[in-house]
Amino acid sequence: xxxxRQPPALKAEMTLSLRPIHLVMITVVLALTGxxxxxxxxGAPADGKALGADFLIANVCxxxxxxxxxxVSPIDGDPRCVSQRDLKVGEPLPYHTRQAGxxxxxxxxxxxxxxxxxxxxxxxxxxxxxxxxxxxxxFGAYDPANxxxxxxIASISNRSLSFIATQLGPQPLQYFVGDGCSPNRPxxxxxxxxxxELAPIDQLASLRLPQDLTGGRAIAGGVISAPSRMVSSAQxxxxxxxxxxxxxxxxxxxxxxxxxxxxxxxGQHVVLWTLIAEHFGRDxxxxxxxxxxxxxxxxxxxxxxxxxxxxxxxxVRNNPRVxxxxxxxxxxxxxxxxxxxAASAAFATPTAPRDGSGAPRTDMTLSGCVESTDIVPxxxxxxxxxxxxxxxxLGSLQALGASSPLGVPLR
Numbered sequence: 001x002x003x004x005r006q007p008p009a010l011k012a013e014m015t016l017s018l019r020p021i022h023l024v025m026i027t028v029v030l031a032l033t034g035x036x037x038x039x040x041x042x043g044a045p046a047d048g049k050a051l052g053a054d055f056l057i058a059n060v061c062x063x064x065x066x067x068x069x070x071x072v073s074p075i076d077g078d079p080r081c082v083s084q085r086d087l088k089v090g091e092p093l094p095y096h097t098r099q100a101g102x103x104x105x106x107x108x109x110x111x112x113x114x115x116x117x118x119x120x121x122x123x124x125x126x127x128x129x130x131x132x133x134x135x136x137x138x139f140g141a142y143d144p145a146n147x148x149x150x151x152x153i154a155s156i157s158n159r160s161l162s163f164i165a166t167q168l169g170p171q172p173l174q175y176f177v178g179d180g181c182s183p184n185r186p187x188x189x190x191x192x193x194x195x196x197e198l199a200p201i202d203q204l205a206s207l208r209l210p211q212d213l214t215g216g217r218a219i220a221g222g223v224i225s226a227p228s229r230m231v232s233s234a235q236x237x238x239x240x241x242x243x244x245x246x247x248x249x250x251x252x253x254x255x256x257x258x259x260x261x262x263x264x265x266x267g268q269h270v271v272l273w274t275l276i277a278e279h280f281g282r283d284x285x286x287x288x289x290x291x292x293x294x295x296x297x298x299x300x301x302x303x304x305x306x307x308x309x310x311x312x313x314x315x316v317r318n319n320p321r322v323x324x325x326x327x328x329x330x331x332x333x334x335x336x337x338x339x340x341x342a343a344s345a346a347f348a349t350p351t352a353p354r355d356g357s358g359a360p361r362t363d364m365t366l367s368g369c370v371e372s373t374d375i376v377p378x379x380x381x382x383x384x385x386x387x388x389x390x391x392x393x394l395g396s397l398q399a400l401g402a403s404s405p406l407g408v409p410l411r
Contacts, residue, residue, distance in 0.1 A: 213253040
């Protein structure tokens, strides 16, 4: 059974691991006129599922006649964008999101779009897209030799939003399995639900997001735990035992590095309602001593928007790889967030994950991050086809065959 816990306090505030997370952030104080209205796409899941889907996939901008604006994103401030809706399955991507801030010679991006699965229905895909890491590497083309390419797939059940699969570089696809997994039996679709949980559906169902983002405080949140484990697709069988995993989640305004390109807030940093999910692979009693915690940020406008890896001093100490990554993060200084929406705002590292009493953990260091809030236009005049065919990461998953619990083909 899933267990819900409320944290003592909620305050505003890829590629090392894929497991843990906790919650907190720098305080955001600003004045806004409020976000544009959102239209729920016809046929979208109801109540909590609809809001969950909105956080998982990107939105498109619509003009006054309901037409998609190509090359315009919901965070540009473009006055022609009078409303938004979720990106539809198979719809061309009208823009792409790229890494905000300098990361040397490597260009990073992550588009968030929906697909249909024959076994799980609606799924949200978050691509890890890179250019420049290997000779000839370009956005949109998946090369298994690229150690930092791949992506993550999320689903929506009656219980939760959750990650169900991920792949990084040449490693086999990894499934996240939960209490629907029957010991020593082949992994099926139900085994993938509610493992690496992001947020509970019932609490999202009752959530109403205010138009005023002033104050930066969380309006919802809690701690959830459930049995979960990562299993390789090379040996797709349910383990005999499932340890407990924990997620601290919240919904709150976050100020991002992106800036409005037009409109009355031109030049100011973009502030968005954000679902934050921090996950680690142990039960909630280990909030104060988990070695690794991952924090994921999802926005209704862009879908998967930001990711952070946090490591404890014990995990960093005497680990040259983690030490080097942490030093790189500190040196490039592109993981910091604006402390306000003001164009001249200073930047600060987000608050570290909190322990069980709600106090930030002083032993944790930010060791990795990606923020995809830099908007670039598509290559095609009508948008770019979603990357699901040959030569793409999703295309490579078709090789798993009809027995895949993901439900091949994915499109």
